[in-house]
Amino acid sequence: MARRTPEETQQTREKLLDAALEVFWEEGVARPSLTKVAERAGMTRGAIYGHFKNKADVFNAICDRIFFPTDMLEQLREEGAEDPLGTLQEWVTTVLRRRFADPQQRMFMDIIFLRCEAIGNDDVRERLRQNAQQLRLHERELMQRAIASGQLPADLNLDLATLALGALLSGLLRSLSLLPPAVDAPGPWIEQLGKAATDLLHSEALRKRPGETPCEALFPEFYALEPSEPSDPSVRIRITEGDIHST
Structure with a gap:
C-alpha cells in the first residue's frame, strides 16, 4: 500500500x-x-x-481552524497602533459579521452557545476559556493604547472594562445564535452594535474608584495568559497582580 x-x-x-x-x-x-x-x-x-x-x-483542532485565527489578531494589533479605539470597534463589528459570512463560523458559534455540554472532562471548556482569555487580553491592550492616545478616559478601570466588553460580545454572539433562520445576513445594526460596544467604555460606571477591589484580583485565572509582544515597539504590556502597565 x-x-x-x-x-x-x-x-x-x-x-x-x-x-x-x-x-x-x-x-x-x-x-x-x-x-x-x-x-x-x-x-x-x-x-x-x-x-x-x-x-x-x-474539538481543539476545530478551535484552531475556526476560532479567530492568529493572523486576525496580529492584524488587529498592527491596525490598532494609530486608532486603537476605532480598531476595537471594527474588531467587534468583524466578529459579528463573521457569524453571518462564514457558515462554519456560524455552526461553531451555535455549538459553543447552544450545544456544548460537558463531555466527561473539562478539556473542551478549558480550551474555550483559554481562547476567551487570549481575545480579552488583546482587547484590553487596545483599551490601554486608547487611554494613552486620549481616546478613552485616563481613569478607566481596565479590569471592569475588559469584563464588560467580553460579556457584551459573548452575549451578542449568543443572541445571534438564537435569531430565526430567516435572518441570514447582517444589516446596518451590526455597525451600531460595534459603536455601542465602544461607547460603553466611556461609562462613568467603568471608572476607577478609590479603595475598590480590582477585578483581576477577584478573577486571577481570567488574565493568566499574556498576548504575544505587540507589533508597535513603543507599547509593551506587562501584567502583574491587580494592574496592567505600559512601558
Whole structure:
C-alpha cells in the first residue's frame, strides 16, 4: 500500500474536522461518538483515531481552524497602533459579521452557545476559556493604547472594562445564535452594535474608584495568559497582580 503524501494526510484531517463540525452542530458535543464522525466523513474508526486522540482533541483542532485565527489578531494589533479605539470597534463589528459570512463560523458559534455540554472532562471548556482569555487580553491592550492616545478616559478601570466588553460580545454572539433562520445576513445594526460596544467604555460606571477591589484580583485565572509582544515597539504590556502597565 502506497504511503499517503502530506497533502493527502492533511486533506483527510480536514475532511474529518468538517464532519465533526456537522455532527457536533446537529447532535451536540457530548452525545455523538468519534465513530459517528468517521462514518459521516466516509472513513473508518481507525482513520479518525489515527489523527486525533479523543473528542476533546477533535474539538481543539476545530478551535484552531475556526476560532479567530492568529493572523486576525496580529492584524488587529498592527491596525490598532494609530486608532486603537476605532480598531476595537471594527474588531467587534468583524466578529459579528463573521457569524453571518462564514457558515462554519456560524455552526461553531451555535455549538459553543447552544450545544456544548460537558463531555466527561473539562478539556473542551478549558480550551474555550483559554481562547476567551487570549481575545480579552488583546482587547484590553487596545483599551490601554486608547487611554494613552486620549481616546478613552485616563481613569478607566481596565479590569471592569475588559469584563464588560467580553460579556457584551459573548452575549451578542449568543443572541445571534438564537435569531430565526430567516435572518441570514447582517444589516446596518451590526455597525451600531460595534459603536455601542465602544461607547460603553466611556461609562462613568467603568471608572476607577478609590479603595475598590480590582477585578483581576477577584478573577486571577481570567488574565493568566499574556498576548504575544505587540507589533508597535513603543507599547509593551506587562501584567502583574491587580494592574496592567505600559512601558
